[in-house]
Amino acid sequence: MFDLLLAVVLAAAGLAVFGYLGSLLWQAAAEPLAGTVERARLKRCEDLVVRGDTALSAGDLRTALESFASAVYGSPVRSATMASAVEKHHTGILSRFIAASDRRRGENVGLLSLALVDRVLRKRKALQSSYVAALQTGSRGRRRKLERELKGNTRELRKAMKDLAAEVQRAVPGASLH
Numbered sequence: 041m042f043d044l045l046l047a048v049v050l051a052a053a054g055l056a057v058f059g060y061l062g063s064l065l066w067q068a069a070a071e072p073l074a075g076t077v078e079r080a081r082l083k084r085c086e087d088l089v090v091r092g093d094t095a096l097s098a099g100d101l102r103t104a105l106e107s108f109a110s111a112v113y114g115s116p117v118r119s120a121t122m123a124s125a126v127e128k129h130h131t132g133i134l135s136r137f138i139a140a141s142d143r144r145r146g147e148n149v150g151l152l153s154l155a156l157v158d159r160v161l162r163k164r165k166a167l168q169s170s171y172v173a174a175l176q177t178g179s180r181g182r183r184r185k186l187e188r189e190l191k192g193n194t195r196e197l198r199k200a201m202k203d204l205a206a207e208v209q210r211a212v213p214g215a216s217l218h
Contacts, residue, residue, distance in 0.1 A: 075122065088111035089133060105137075111129075112201055114197070116186070119172065
C-alpha cells in the first residue's frame with residue numbers, strides 16, 4: 041500500500057516537473073515564433089502595397105486604392121521594433137493615398153478622410169506602445185484590455201482606409217466605382 045502511494049506521489053511530481061519544463065520551453069519558443077508570424081503578416085501587407093503601386097503605375101486606380109486599403113496591418117505586435125515597422129508601413133500607405141489623390145491636379149481631395157486616417161493611426165501608435173509596455177510588465181488584465189482596444193482600432197482603421205479610398209476614387213476623373 042505504501043509503495044502504491046509513493047508511486048502515485050512520484051508520478052504526480054514527475055508530471056508537474058514535466059509540465060513546468062514544457063511551459064518553460066514553450067515560453068522560450070513563443071517569442072521567436074511570434075516574431076516570425078508578425079514578420080510574415082507584415083510581408084503580406086507589404087506585398088499588397090507593391091501590388092497597389094504596380095496598379096497605380098499602370099493607371100488602374102481602383103485596384104491600387106483597394107490594395108492600399110487592404111494593406112492595413114491589424115494585429116498587435118509584441119516588440120517596439122516591430123511596432124515601428126508597422127507604423128512606417130501605415131505611413132507609407134497614407135502617402136500612397138496622398139499620391140493617388142494628387143492625380144486630381146491640385147484640388148484638395150480626401151483631406152477630411154486623410155485627417156481621420158491620420159487620427160486613427162496616431163491613436164493606434166499610442167495603444168501599441170502601451171501594449172508593448174504591458175507585455176513587459178506582465179499585466180495580463182491591462183494587456184487584454186489593450187488587445188480589445190487595438191482590435192476596435194483595427195476595425196476603425198480599416199473603415200477609414202476604405203472610406204478614403206472611396207473618396208479619392210470618386211474625386212479622380214476617369215476612375216470608376218465598383
